[in-house]
Amino acid sequence: MTMNPRPNPPTRSALPSAIVSATNLVKMYGSGDTLVCALDDVSVNFAAGTFTAIMGPSGSGKSTLMHCLAGLDRPTAGSVVVGNTRLENLDDNNLTKLRRDEIGFIFQSFNLLPTHTAKENILLPLKLAGRRADKALLEQLVTSLSLTRRMNHLPSQMSGGEQQRVAVARALISQPKVIFADEPTGALDSRNSTRLLEYLREASSVRGQTIIMVTHDATAAAFADRALVLADGHIIDDIADPARHLTAATVRTWDTRTPAAAPPLVATPTSGLPLPTGHETATTQPYAPRRWTGNATSDDAQPAARMNGAN
Numbered sequence: 001m002t003m004n005p006r007p008n009p010p011t012r013s014a015l016p017s018a019i020v021s022a023t024n025l026v027k028m029y030g031s032g033d034t035l036v037c038a039l040d041d042v043s044v045n046f047a048a049g050t051f052t053a054i055m056g057p058s059g060s061g062k063s064t065l066m067h068c069l070a071g072l073d074r075p076t077a078g079s080v081v082v083g084n085t086r087l088e089n090l091d092d093n094n095l096t097k098l099r100r101d102e103i104g105f106i107f108q109s110f111n112l113l114p115t116h117t118a119k120e121n122i123l124l125p126l127k128l129a130g131r132r133a134d135k136a137l138l139e140q141l142v143t144s145l146s147l148t149r150r151m152n153h154l155p156s157q158m159s160g161g162e163q164q165r166v167a168v169a170r171a172l173i174s175q176p177k178v179i180f181a182d183e184p185t186g187a188l189d190s191r192n193s194t195r196l197l198e199y200l201r202e203a204s205s206v207r208g209q210t211i212i213m214v215t216h217d218a219t220a221a222a223f224a225d226r227a228l229v230l231a232d233g234h235i236i237d238d239i240a241d242p243a244r245h246l247t248a249a250t251v252r253t254w255d256t257r258t259p260a261a262a263p264p265l266v267a268t269p270t271s272g273l274p275l276p277t278g279h280e281t282a283t284t285q286p287y288a289p290r291r292w293t294g295n296a297t298s299d300d301a302q303p304a305a306r307m308n309g310a311n
């Protein structure tokens, strides 16, 4: 089966300091008339301790890229390395273990367990991994995220900002090398957004954790060291110091870009399975991805938004 009819560019080998590295990633959804190429030969490295924003118009492939990098979804072709581990070599159990041990996730929808208190939610990843909590780190996280007086509250008894901070503490308690955040400020007011983004920046600059954050917001991206811009499943720009070089006006031009050259919108995926949160069907997108014109068929139409229980 031909996965990618386009000739591949020379493969960029991972930089020595790259902690996450993708090479020639292709991700296709659907089949036949509804085949969509969400990632079209993407190669990119993320250096350890950096904070990167992944940006681009709706439907450009941001979430798909994040899911493939984080081992939440398997690419159709290409390879992802996290630390020293090549993800395609892992079976599902070992992939789950890697996500649990090396990766933290922060989602827009928090994904807290409603019947667990804030403290139980925060400690859940450690419990699942059979690890003990580092009491000093727990104390530090809870204090710096201003959650001390909320530890025995259920999610329903907390504000959105508090719930998001619990989700951040849960992502950080296992001290993951890499933290993936999908529109983490989407449900927050500006004060809580700023607080969260400052915290993520500190996690990278002070604690050396690598942050990869999907966002459509130039203000959020300004906290990052780098902004990668996607369109039609390609990286079209790689902006250093987005606080200085990326404006809200530039971001608006991506969202209003006329899809004049784009093919007709593809139909709703035929897999019949629900799309994960935040995934829109192509029919509602202002900016359609290219239809796949190769002769490939895809049997992996569904990214299971797998979250290893806690994340």
Ligand code: ADP
Pocket (backbone or CB within 6 Å): 029, 030, 036, 037, 038, 056, 057, 058, 059, 060, 061, 062, 063, 064, 065, 269, 271, 275, 276, 278, 279, 280, 281, 282, 288, 289, 301, 302, 303
């Ligand atoms: P973004 O995060 O930039 O909005 P996505 O990565 O969610 O973009 O989606 C990229 C393209 O892939 C879109 O056209 C989207 O409709 C399509 N897509 C995403 N997930 C699925 C799926 N499970 N089945 C079919 N198509 C999908």
